[in-house]
Amino acid sequence: MKSQLSEVKCAVLTAASIALCIVLPMAFHAIPNAGNIFLPMHIPVLLCGLVCGWQYGLLCGIAGPVLSAVLTGMPPAAVLPGMAAETAVFGIVTGIMMKMIHTKRLLPDLYISLITAILLGKVVSGAAKALLFSAGEYSMAAWVSASFVTAWPGLLLQLALIPAVTAALEKAKLIPARYPNQRGR
Amino acid sequence: MDAVNGRGIYYSYDADCGGEPVLQNIAVLIRKGEFTAVLGANGSGKTTLARHFNALNHLQKGQLTVNELDVGDTSRHWDLRRHVGMVFQNPENQFVSLIVEEDLAFGLKNYETPEREIPQRIKKALASVSMDGYERHSLHRLSGGQKQRIALAAVLALEPDIVIFDEATSMLDPKGRSEVMGQMKKLHCEGKTIILITHDIEEAVEAENVILMNRGNILACGTPHEVLTDRALLEQAEILPPLAVQLYYDLKERGVCLAHCPLKKDELVEELCQLN
Amino acid sequence: MGNDIMGQYIAGDSVFHKMRxxxxxxxxxxxxxxxxxxxxxxxxxxxxxxxxxxxxxxxxxxxxxxxxxxxxxxxxxxxxxxxxxxxxxxxxxxxxxxxxxxxxxxxxxxxxxxxxxxxxxxxxxxxxxxxPAELTGGLEILLSPLGVFGISTGETAMILSVAVQFIPILSKEADQIRKAQIARGAEFEGRHFWERAKSALPVVIPVFLAAFRRADELALAMEARGYRKEKAQRKRGRIxxxxxxxxxxxxxxxxxxxxxxx
Structure with missing residues (x-):
């Protein structure tokens, strides 16, 4: 996808994704603890990496949570470093995977990239918390609980929503079709 | 000198996949200093054509020179865009900053304007759209008409020779629309070439020259009187005639014949008074 | 809330205002x-x-x-x-x-x-x-190491500046989409957790479409005003x-x- 998007467009789409990192969580703010459960901030970062490439995904992954913390106070201080590490990995890995994977069908490309990015992001975030941010206080059980048990609705949401959003963007010709000559991807 | 001279222009958004052409064998001529309206219904290709004039759409087939620069030469596109400014439909989608002066400085910095000149150019541009003193204002607190005038100021800061208004009034209320139309006429009086892209026939009436488009083709080109009083032509373009023209024909069908077909309200009043 | 965030700057000449x-x-x-x-x-x-x-x-x-x-x-x-x-x-x-x-x-x-x-x-x-300009300028300096990955400080500055100005616009857009969905019978004030959660979903795809549409138009407007990535490298004077x-x-x-x- 990224190779056909102009660099100006990638830059502006990245800016829009960073803004969505702040706007989307606000849409969920009426729901208690929605941030930890639905992970609304992850969606724009994953999409940015998929569409614009790993450099822009990385920028979005770092700037999104940081700008959100500065402007709205969310994510909370204790969560920000681990989250920024996680989302940075999301942005990088989705971008790299979309460049490397070409199954000739959009959905498998998306799912392989997303699942790889999410797993690696969770691992890096857990390692960062265990070794740096909460050294000595972060256990494997806590990691599994936070990454998968509490956040499973958010993971399902990402896996369902992101392909739907990507398809909608391709249909609206806002991003170039990954496989233009294909029908019924 | 011709501001715009093109022929054989062809364009398709899905050219690689053999998609339907949006522009077919277009020939266009706009002289320097003219106020030209490109009129057509939605999907007629007018915006697609306008975006060739500043090379936002790359020329696929045909020849086109704008301000004596060859649009087919991609190395000249950056130069071209300094001479051809474009104001888009939605003012909010043209701003890169929250503060007026930062947004106006954006284009000037892109063209490497010396730092010491920038404040003066911004001041001049704001004055030309009657928004003096708005440098430190927040953009999102302005009205629709004010935002569009700031978008115009951002374009004028680069001192272009040609200004294209791409449906620039369609999202504005009547007051905002009147402000922007007033700016267009003022710029025209100052010698700039104005190209108005519109589907609103009452706006096209204000121009010196009208290009009528439909389904990627140019149906007619001429003065507003020549083009906009021809009911059959407008029907082919899927556009309703101006109100004054509709009244002229309605009166004619009821046996009341006016000496000339008016285009505007005051012309109609004049013709009706002459009946007595 | 988007406007609320952006409107919180209070002009002044305190020592804090003077800091970089x-x-x-x-x-x-x-x-x-x-x-x-x-x-x-x-x-x-x-x-x-x-x-x-x-x-x-x-x-x-x-x-x-x-x-x-x-x-x-x-x-x-x-x-x-x-x-x-x-x-x-x-x-x-x-x-x-x-x-x-x-x-x-x-x-x-x-x-x-x-x-x-x-x-x-x-x-x-x-x-x-x-x-907002000082904020993004500050972030630009702190994110300058990203230059090794191919994103110049000038481009980073532009992206952050545009992101900040998009916030109130997209926030308003999300609100309008919510209201449009309410007019079509969606309920956002359900009593149960999952009702509320489900109700947030019909907002997400339209918000993304709106955001990307705006980004598409803005990219065109920026190109029309001469923006080029290769020229976005900032000339930084002495700090x-x-x-x-x-x-x-x-x-x-x-x-x-x-x-x-x-």
Whole structure:
């Protein structure tokens, strides 16, 4: 996808994704603890990496949570470093995977990239918390609980929503079709 | 000198996949200093054509020179865009900053304007759209008409020779629309070439020259009187005639014949008074 | 809320207003670290004195900031209660099913709420004394190492500037989409957690489409005004550092170190 998007467009789409990192969580703010459960901030970062490439995904992954913390106070201080590490990995890995994977069908490309990015992001975030941010206080059980048990609705949401959003963007010709000559991807 | 001279222009958004052409064998001529309206219904290709004039759409087939620069030469596109400014439909989608002066400085910095000149150019541009003193204002607190005038100021800061208004009034209320139309006429009086892209026939009436488009083709080109009083032509373009023209024909069908077909309200009043 | 965030800058000529955006961000991150490390009464007292002193120096009343933070009281109550009843079952005063009211839960709930309140306090002081341009300029400097990955500081600055100005626009767009969905019968104020969660979904795809559409148009407008990535490298003049910048960083560092010792 990224190779056909102009660099100006990638830059502006990245800016829009960073803004969505702040706007989307606000849409969920009426729901208690929605941030930890639905992970609304992850969606724009994953999409940015998929569409614009790993450099822009990385920028979005770092700037999104940081700008959100500065402007709205969310994510909370204790969560920000681990989250920024996680989302940075999301942005990088989705971008790299979309460049490397070409199954000739959009959905498998998306799912392989997303699942790889999410797993690696969770691992890096857990390692960062265990070794740096909460050294000595972060256990494997806590990691599994936070990454998968509490956040499973958010993971399902990402896996369902992101392909739907990507398809909608391709249909609206806002991003170039990954496989233009294909029908019924 | 011709501001715009093109022929054989062809364009398709899905050219690689053999998609339907949006522009077919277009020939266009706009002289320097003219106020030209490109009129057509939605999907007629007018915006697609306008975006060739500043090379936002790359020329696929045909020849086109704008301000004596060859649009087919991609190395000249950056130069071209300094001479051809474009104001888009939605003012909010043209701003890169929250503060007026930062947004106006954006284009000037892109063209490497010396730092010491920038404040003066911004001041001049704001004055030309009657928004003096708005440098430190927040953009999102302005009205629709004010935002569009700031978008115009951002374009004028680069001192272009040609200004294209791409449906620039369609999202504005009547007051905002009147402000922007007033700016267009003022710029025209100052010698700039104005190209108005519109589907609103009452706006096209204000121009010196009208290009009528439909389904990627140019149906007619001429003065507003020549083009906009021809009911059959407008029907082919899927556009309703101006109100004054509709009244002229309605009166004619009821046996009341006016000496000339008016285009505007005051012309109609004049013709009706002459009946007595 | 988008306009609320962007409209929080209060013009002034305090020492905070004069500091560089990058300095204020560095201080903010040092204080943020201090907030994360704080878990004692003495530590919170030190944070309170730092916040009060900062607010006075910045010329911003603590009362005004307090009012804006007080609007989030429902959120504070929620996180307090979640920690109170779910944090620990050891030496519980009362237990029922998965709910355990314990001293550790009470302490944890209090600490977490206090941390969030202080973070919001410092965040408000930062954005009250820093224009969006200074904020993005500061972030640009801090993100300049990304240049090794092919994104120039000029381009980073542009992206951040555009992101900040998109926030109120997309926020308004999301609100309009919500209202349009309500007009079609969607319910956003359901009583149950999952009802509310489900109701947020029909907003997400349209918001993305709207955001990408705007980005598409803005990219065209930027190209029309001569923007080119290869020219986006900023010419940075000499960076002047004032005494107040140094003092602020040293003081913030001292607060952070104190939390380690307390």
């Amino acid at each position: 955006g990058s300095t204020k961000l560095i201080c903010f991150f040092l204080i943020l670290t201090a907030v994360i490390l704080t878990d004692s009464a003495a530590g919170f007292f030190l944070l309170f004195m730092t916040a009060a002193g900062s607010a006075i120096l910045a010329g911003i009343g603590l009362r005004n900031i307090g009012k804006s933070i007080a609007r989030l009281k429902l959120f504070f109550i929620t996180i307090f209660l979640m920690n109170l009843f779910f944090f620990s079952s050891e030496q519980a005063w009362w237990s029922f099913w998965i709910f355990h009211l314990s001293p550790a839960g009470l302490e944890q709930g209090t600490v977490v709420v206090m941390r969030v309140v202080f973070l919001l306090l410092f965040s408000r002081i930062l954005i009250g004394t820093t224009t 002047s550092i004032h005494l107040c910048d140094v003092q602020a960083i040293v003081l913030s560092g001292a607060v952070c170190m104190s939390q380690i010792l307390l």
